[in-house]
Amino acid sequence: MTHNTAPPDELTFWSFVDYAVHKAERELPTVNAEAMRMVLTLNRATSMVVYDLESTVHRPRGWTWPGFRVLFALWLAGPMEAKTTAEISGMSRAALSALLNTLERDGLLTRERAVHDRRALQLSLTEAGYGAILGVFRAHNRRESAWAEALEPEERRELVRLLNKLMAGSTDAQAKFRS
Amino acid sequence: MTHNTAPPDELTFWSFVDYAVHKAERELPTVNAEAMRMVLTLNRATSMVVYDLESTVHRPRGWTWPGFRVLFALWLAGPMEAKTTAEISGMSRAALSALLNTLERDGLLTRERAVHDRRALQLSLTEAGYGAILGVFRAHNRRESAWAEALEPEERRELVRLLNKLMAGSTDAQAKFRS
DNA sequence: CCCAAATGATCAAACGTTTGATGAAAAAGA
DNA sequence: TCTTTTTCATCAAACGTTTGATCATTTGGG
Secondary structure (H helix, E strand, O other): OOOOOOOHHHOOOOHHHHHHHHHHHHHOOOOOHHHHHHHHHHHHHHHHHHHHHHHHHHHHHOOOHHHHHHHHHHHHHOOEEHHHHHHHHOOOHHHHHHHHHHHHHOOOEEEEEOOOOOOOEEEEEOHHHHHHHHHHHHHHHHHHHHHHOOOOHHHHHHHHHHHHHHHHOOOOOOOOOOO | OOOOOOOHHHOOOOHHHHHHHHHHHHHOOOOOHHHHHHHHHHHHHHHHHHHHHHHHHHHHHOOOHHHHHHHHHHHHHOOEEHHHHHHHHOOOHHHHHHHHHHHHHOOOEEEEEOOOOOOOEEEEEOHHHHHHHHHHHHHHHHHHHHHHOOOOHHHHHHHHHHHHHHHHOOOOOOOOOOO
């Protein structure tokens, strides 16, 4: 255990995890240091991946990752109700509603009221949306590949397994989900 | 390999990963499915943890996770230059600038110009900020603990190791970082 | 010493997200 | 059938973030 007590001005995004965990452990006897380290590391790793993908793939093309997620879902699964889109792309109905304004304005998808239920909304890719998604996905996947190469194939599978187990455990943890 | 081709309306946040990977694999021979699965899973797991922590710990107290990260850094490492705070809490200087408006308005920290360099900003917790952070951190850490229990101790260590290796590999991947 | 380049911070516009409220349509109950 | 409840979508206000521009200060080169 490296007793890293670096002065504040030498701390970096990376070294802060160790610094914080050790310092918290020392000053707060009741802290769950391992849980702290896990969540801290999980967030930092994801934050780096997200920032990279967003700034190298999506923003240069005038897109955002959330917008990409919606278009990607429609591309793979076909036209669907907005409620389903929100569910599978991991956003609230209100967030999707706002996001749709942008995507519709940019001519990437259309929203129309469903025939069987006039409250519901049916989303479909436009020709333009359909034409654009493949290229963006390819660039996105190339970037994902570069990240994935940091791990051995076996390690990638293990990482996925552990993350899935973590998600499965959210039920026991009585985690709060998006409504 | 479960050939899950569920109709769109039965898809969920969870099942979409499998569905998307299989469908992409089938329709796009050149796709790197393992990389896709890894990034998709990483983001969904983190998104769930973030939403839970944010909505059960921070927002009910009138805080946000980003604000908490800043106050937490100042609490652990003491007063420091804003540039350092941005670096170790993982945000751009511009984002921190905006965030500081809120934190300062709420009386949780103060910003003053540094004496040795009149461009620089020195951040310090106020009494109120210092008094509030411990309780919030305790609640935060309790929630982290609940999540951590989904994994065995050995699995937690392995997850952290894999995530660190992923972060370390970002150099090879020539990932883009925040400036 | 003076001027050009680099650095620290802020601002502005656009965007996605959250919570809580409102409106409209459908479902459930009396 | 009529009323109450539930469901789907949107809106409004507040917030954090991004990119690109601007301003002030400091550093470094002639």
